[in-house]
Amino acid sequence: MARTIVPEAEALLDQTLPVLDKGFVRMVDYMGGDARIVQAARVSYGEGTKTYREDAGLIDYLLRHRHTSPFEHVLFEFHCKMPIFVARQWIRHRTASVNEISGRYSVLKDEFYVPPAEAVAFQSETNKQGRSTEEVPEAVRAQVIEILTRDQETTYASYQRLLDEGVARELARINLPVSIYTEWYWRIDLHNLFHFLALRLDPHAQWEIRVYAEAMATCAQAVAPLAYASFQRHLVRGRHFSEYDLDAVRRLLRGEPHGLKGSRRREFEAKLGLDQDPEAG
Numbered sequence: 001m002a003r004t005i006v007p008e009a010e011a012l013l014d015q016t017l018p019v020l021d022k023g024f025v026r027m028v029d030y031m032g033g034d035a036r037i038v039q040a041a042r043v044s045y046g047e048g049t050k051t052y053r054e055d056a057g058l059i060d061y062l063l064r065h066r067h068t069s070p071f072e073h074v075l076f077e078f079h080c081k082m083p084i085f086v087a088r089q090w091i092r093h094r095t096a097s098v099n100e101i102s103g104r105y106s107v108l109k110d111e112f113y114v115p116p117a118e119a120v121a122f123q124s125e126t127n128k129q130g131r132s133t134e135e136v137p138e139a140v141r142a143q144v145i146e147i148l149t150r151d152q153e154t155t156y157a158s159y160q161r162l163l164d165e166g167v168a169r170e171l172a173r174i175n176l177p178v179s180i181y182t183e184w185y186w187r188i189d190l191h192n193l194f195h196f197l198a199l200r201l202d203p204h205a206q207w208e209i210r211v212y213a214e215a216m217a218t219c220a221q222a223v224a225p226l227a228y229a230s231f232q233r234h235l236v237r238g239r240h241f242s243e244y245d246l247d248a249v250r251r252l253l254r255g256e257p258h259g260l261k262g263s264r265r266r267e268f269e270a271k272l273g274l275d276q277d278p279e280a281g
Contacts, residue, residue, distance in 0.1 A: 032074035
């Protein structure tokens with residue numbers, strides 16, 4: 001089978017997509033595209049056996065009905081640079097091959113993430129793991145950035161001093177903060193990349209990992225635009241309804257109150273776009 005060439009993807013190969021203050025996403029290789037998904041689904045090696053419209057319909061049908069294996073035939077290889085706290089969220093997606101720079105073998109660079117002033121926020125009172133939308137005074141933002149920068153400079157100076165004393169790199173690194181940058185190569189198929197993007201593009205995900213997901217989504221869209229359109233249609237803008245949700249929908253169609261209470265009510269109304277929580281994102 002000839003290698004699938006996608007012109008839009010070729011234009012992105014080895015292009016650095018800047019993320020945060022010092023990070024990036026770079027697609028270093030890909031295999032396959034929409035045509036490969038169609039070939040895998042039809043177990044056919046011929047080209048032009050169906051029209052563009054039929055190929056798009058097949059891909060949409062596969063994703064809509066969760067026939068995921070054809071999407072696993074499209075592969076991506078990324079070179080990424082991110083703060084360690086982002087990497088620790090990212091690595092929860094275990095359906096990928098990862099090679100990360102090692103602080104045991106290499107001297108880590110003096111590169112730390114400092115959030116932009118507009119990203120400094122108070123803790124949300126309604127979301128235990130999120131930020132509030134409450135306005136933060138400029139003086140507080142400046143103080144946060146000053147404290148972060150000062151502590152990063154201090155800890156890196158201590159790290160460098162230990163290295164200069166001949167202390168093992170694996171010990172010298174242990175006091176470095178999670179704001180220091182790391183790098184890795186990350187290889188994943190399209191099915192699992194869609195799962196990653198569905199979770200990390202969500203407004204409830206931490207902003208710092210969302211911007212990485214947005215960069216990777218740009219690459220996914222270039223490689224497989226038909227599949228990406230279906231992903232947007234069904235996984236990003238679509239909603240999954242539980243048994244409780246379907247019962248509530250039936251009541252609404254009968255002109256009755258939906259009857260859900262507490263967290264089930266909040267989740268259901270959010271799925272319908274009725275969520276008025278100002279801190280939901």
